[in-house]
Amino acid sequence: xxxxxxxxxxxxxxxxxxxxxxxxxxxxxxxxxxxxxxxxxxxxxxxxxxxxxxxxxxxxxxxxxxxxxxxxxxxxxxxxxxxxxxxxxxxxxxxxxxxxxxxxxxxxxxxxxxxxxxxxxxxxxxxxxxxxxxxxxxxxxxxxxxxxxxxxxxxxxxxxxxxxxxxxxxxxxxxxxxxxxxxxxxxxxxxxxxxxxxxxxxxxxxxxxxxxxxxxxxxxxxxxxxxxxxxxxxxxxxxxxxxxxxxxxxxxxxxxxxxxxxxxxxxxxxxxxxxxxxxxxxxxxxxxxxxxxxxx
Amino acid sequence: xxxxxxxxxxxxxxxxxxxxxxxxxxxxxxxxxxxxxxxxxxxxxxxxxxxxxxxxxxxxxxxxxxxxxxxxxxxxxxxxxxxxxxxxxxxxxxxxxxxxxxxxxxxxxxxxxxxxxxxxxxxxxxxxxxxxxxxxxxxxxxxxxxxxxxxxxxxxxxxxxxxxxxxxxxxxxxxxxxxxxxxxxxxxxxxxxxxxxxxxxxxxxxxxxxxxxxxxxxxxxxxxxxxxxxxxxxxxxxxxxxxxxxxxxxxxxxxxxxxxxxxxxxxxxxxxxxxxxxxxxxxxxxxxxxxxxxxx
Numbered sequence: 001x002x003x004x005x006x007x008x009x010x011x012x013x014x015x016x017x018x019x020x021x022x023x024x025x026x027x028x029x030x031x032x033x034x035x036x037x038x039x040x041x042x043x044x045x046x047x048x049x050x051x052x053x054x055x056x057x058x059x060x061x062x063x064x065x066x067x068x069x070x071x072x073x074x075x076x077x078x079x080x081x082x083x084x085x086x087x088x089x090x091x092x093x094x095x096x097x098x099x100x101x102x103x104x105x106x107x108x109x110x111x112x113x114x115x116x117x118x119x120x121x122x123x124x125x126x127x128x129x130x131x132x133x134x135x136x137x138x139x140x141x142x143x144x145x146x147x148x149x150x151x152x153x154x155x156x157x158x159x160x161x162x163x164x165x166x167x168x169x170x171x172x173x174x175x176x177x178x179x180x181x182x183x184x185x186x187x188x189x190x191x192x193x194x195x196x197x198x199x200x201x202x203x204x205x206x207x208x209x210x211x212x213x214x215x216x217x218x219x220x221x222x223x224x225x226x227x228x229x230x231x232x233x234x235x236x237x238x239x240x241x242x243x244x245x246x247x248x249x250x251x252x253x254x255x256x257x258x259x260x261x262x263x264x265x266x267x268x269x270x271x272x273x274x275x276x277x278x279x280x281x282x283x284x285x286x287x288x289x290x291x292x293x294x295x296x
Numbered sequence: 297x298x299x300x301x302x303x304x305x306x307x308x309x310x311x312x313x314x315x316x317x318x319x320x321x322x323x324x325x326x327x328x329x330x331x332x333x334x335x336x337x338x339x340x341x342x343x344x345x346x347x348x349x350x351x352x353x354x355x356x357x358x359x360x361x362x363x364x365x366x367x368x369x370x371x372x373x374x375x376x377x378x379x380x381x382x383x384x385x386x387x388x389x390x391x392x393x394x395x396x397x398x399x400x401x402x403x404x405x406x407x408x409x410x411x412x413x414x415x416x417x418x419x420x421x422x423x424x425x426x427x428x429x430x431x432x433x434x435x436x437x438x439x440x441x442x443x444x445x446x447x448x449x450x451x452x453x454x455x456x457x458x459x460x461x462x463x464x465x466x467x468x469x470x471x472x473x474x475x476x477x478x479x480x481x482x483x484x485x486x487x488x489x490x491x492x493x494x495x496x497x498x499x500x501x502x503x504x505x506x507x508x509x510x511x512x513x514x515x516x517x518x519x520x521x522x523x524x525x526x527x528x529x530x531x532x533x534x535x536x537x538x539x540x541x542x543x544x545x546x547x548x549x550x551x552x553x554x555x556x557x558x559x560x561x562x563x564x565x566x567x568x569x570x571x572x573x574x575x576x577x578x579x580x581x582x583x584x585x586x587x588x589x590x591x592x
Binding site for chain 1: 468497
């Protein structure tokens, strides 16, 4: 039909964690036939029933061949990347990359955000549009307010505010997305180790008596202020609930509309059973107006 | 002599770590006869040869008796405090504290800075002046520039700037004082766990390949912008060097004049032997002007 461009195939470049699998399945439900590119040393899930071709993250500058061969016109970056490509991995035939020392520097030492922008730029230069996971599966985005049976108490709301302020500042520095506040005091900040490790640290500090046993506390994960929705959205899932419970927290708060919730049904069932809340903060409203709104 | 008030005795309230012992010895050298109050469940060193009386941190409101008995007129708060006093520990005869619900709240859940201000206020209300460790032992303050044989490289200076910016923001939020940057990227931020634990985390992330093995990186510890010099100055010592070496760092930078260096000779010998730098940043000069100055 004139005016309607023929739609090409979707590719999912898959880092670690469950998100790429969820996304592949969600894409199939919408009628896509996604081609999966699991990243070597990162992807840790099976993509049974999907066409796949494993690649190194350093291969990204050479994806144009596979994009052409498979008729791919849209790409989603999905899952975590914990290892940085090293400049020594750059292959001699990568003309584009050799011409771009700044790009190499970014890939090797930039913050997460700078790295992702570089990756998006490289992919789009090869003729594909990079889209966000939420454009394929909008149902994965966190809703506003309590997602399960439990709601934050007044004290929890104070912890949400404290941890949000810390997470926001971390995000401004392109360091991390998560923070834990207990009894109105920020006790842990997420760096390269990731959310699950940070929560393990809180559990350890708690068992050692360095965090009050009588104050529960809250995990907050926010988008970075400058976050590109096409990559690295904060995500929570059943393992987040499991680790939050071990850390003795009262609940988890994420940014509504800008954070992904994986296996929501399983996660909420676990949260409800453990008596912890999962809350979507609407940062579109001024301050935490919606937080109170969600509670009233 | 008229005009010269008779000088009372000095008390050192001792938290954990080596600093209180160093301070007690430094005070004795200056002619003081310090009375040591090791904090129960915190103090972990012996004070052989000093008069001591162990107390709980919750006893702080009842120190007036011992201050009077021992003729104490000046107090130094020294060493770390990892456990918060709990409101349930407040004893019925603590009239002052029961009248001050805000103070109780601060002691239980305030940030480190708020907690220390409260402690200082309580002690001074009992007739003693609280002074800083550096007023007893000014030689413990970090000097400007390289303290040992090694100096930061250009890449290290970039890491110092990155980690300093992160540490400054943490300090503004009264969360922590330390940050680690590797290859221009902040990888770890210090929360309640403390510097040594943060460095252990960096060592683990490095061994797992989540931090480049080819970039060294720097630990920075700064004063909080609002820091009261009478308490909780950032400190480094031989164990900091040992852990920085295990974490594969190129060096350590602290705020000159506002950070304490413990066992400097031992620490510098270890740093020199391991090939890492220890550097005093002069934040009195605009930006990192002095950093470059120290290198030129």
